[in-house]
Amino acid sequence: MRFALSTVDFLERLLPGRVKELSTNHNNRLPEGKQFRLVKFFASASFIVLVIFSFPFSLAISQKAKEILLGSYEDYALIVGQNLNHQVFQNFATPVLRRYGQIRLRDEDQQALMDRVVQNTIHGLKIDLVNIYDIEKGVIAYSTDPRLIGEEVKRTPGYEEAVDGESSSRMISEKEALWDLEFNPISGEHKLRTYIPFRGTHPFLGSRSYVAGVFEIIQDMGEQYESIARFQYLVFGLSILIMGAIFLALLLIVRKAETLIEERARERRELEEQLHQAERLAALGEMVAGVSHEIKNPLGIIQSTAELMAGLPGADETQRRLSGVIREESVRLNGIVMEFLDFARPQSPDFRDVSLVDVLEKNLSFLKPELDKHGIQITHNLDGRTCSLKADPNLLHRAFLNILINAIQAQEKGGVIEVRLTEEPKALRVEIEDQGNGIPEESLRKLFNPFFTTKERGTGLGLSIVRKIVEGHNGVIAIHSETGKGTRVVIQLPKEPQQWKPS
Secondary structure: OOOOOOHHHHHHHHOOOOHHHHHHHHHHOOOOOOOOHHHHHHHHHHHHHHHHHHHHHHHHHHHHHHHHHHHHHHHHHHHHHHHHHHHHHHHHHHHHHHHHOOOOOOOHHHHHHHHHHHHHHHOOOOOOEEEEEEOOOOEEEEEOOHHHOOOEOOOOHHHHHHHOOOOEEEEOOHHHHHHHOOOOOOOOOOEEEEEEEEEEEOOOOOOOEEEEEEEEEEEEOHHHHHHHHHHHHHHHHHHHHHHHHHHHHHHHHHHHHHHHHHHHHHHHHHHHHHHHHHHHHHHHHHHHHHHHHHHHHHHHHHHHHHHHHHOOOOOOHHHHHHHHHHHHHHHHHHHHHHHHHHHHOOOOOOOEEEEHHHHHHHHHHHOHHHHHHOOEEEEEOOOOOOOEEEEOHHHHHHHHHHHHHHHHHHOOOOEEEEEEEEEOOOEEEEEEEOOOOOOOHHHHOOOOOOOOOOOOOOOOOHHHHHHHHHHHOOOEEEEEEOOOOOEEEEEEEEOOHHHOOOO
16 A cells, blocks of 8 residues: 655645645736835825925915015005095195195295195005106105105106006016115015006196106015915925825835735745645655555565574574574664655544643653663653643654654753743643754754754654644744754644644
8 A cells, every 4th residue: 555645635735725825826926026116116206296396386376475465565556646646636736836836845835745745645554655756857856755855767667657647566676676775775675666647637627637747656565575485485394294294104005015015925935935845745755655665565575584584493693693683674674664654644633632741741751761871851841731732642742752852862961951831822832952062054944854864874854754743733843953052942733723823
């Protein structure tokens, strides 16, 4: 009877429920690390673009606000100009002409009357400066700043339009502000200059009016411009803040997704490694089972023949000694063949209620002569405990026996082997630690490979069989070692194998 597993059966036993999923999804996965690279690039590019465009956006908003502000100041200036035109004509020009026959602002009385009329008109209004131009003489006939009276007119486009009867407003340029500073201490940036024609009514023509002069009204818009600038900075800052928050949110999402992708990639690599290992082991198991089966029958014949020859009446001492050697080596070879068969045949646990403490104590009792022989002491925390689980006691006995024998062989000159049993909520954890020379790192990665061994004699199948037994119980095994500091084997076994997933 052959004990070899088919490849499919072997894979299903080694990786229950995962082989089909892995083989189905293996060719559909994207390369590692590239799934969210486009998203990360899009998030970064979007943030940069939004930052770049938020500045002109805030500028456009502030510019629109400035245009609205300028329009309101222009309307305000026109209203003030119309009011000045009415008040000056009614309360200054008409009375002065009736009394003096002509207007001469060099006259102190007339100058005082004009100043009173203008100041009363603009009182309480946000007006920095009012100039009245004499368009015939081309000079400033009146100004709320007395130092400007008599100055020649600067024939700007706005002034010329006012002479022609059209009102106009515009911001004072930097060049004009510097020119004004020679005589006007309040000139500067963010000021609106408005030219308004001063219209008078001809005494003989009735309602027909004419341009008698030009009003120049200057308003300071600095405070409002500062408010707009603060609003502009606020819009820009809020845009950056909102875009930064969106970018951080995208970054966190991408980072979380990358973590999940890396975890899945790591799991996929582990499953692929297990799959490849399982394929190799399946093929190897078939070969070993076939070879072992073919060796076992002739080996039995050799052993029985050697025993028969040793019992023949005419056999001398040499023949009996040689027959004993043949029989002894046959037994040893038969043990190796049985180990091969154990590796190749299915390890199907016979689950029942088992005390793990009893299994470990049975191993320690069985190995006591060997422990005493090498002067090795055992320390453990098994006394007074049970720690039950669903398991196959014979398979567990064999697995722990193999590990304990390895620990004894690692310190044949004596020492201490520590056995620790820890009960977790859903599993039992066993740690077996020796004080041997440890295992080099390059060998540590190969310990579970079939036929790999660091011993002079041995098949290298012991730990492979141990792992099959542990995984057959839905458990996990790990080996930690450092050269010169001993080796620690950690095994986790679930209390209910079908209801527990290894962490």
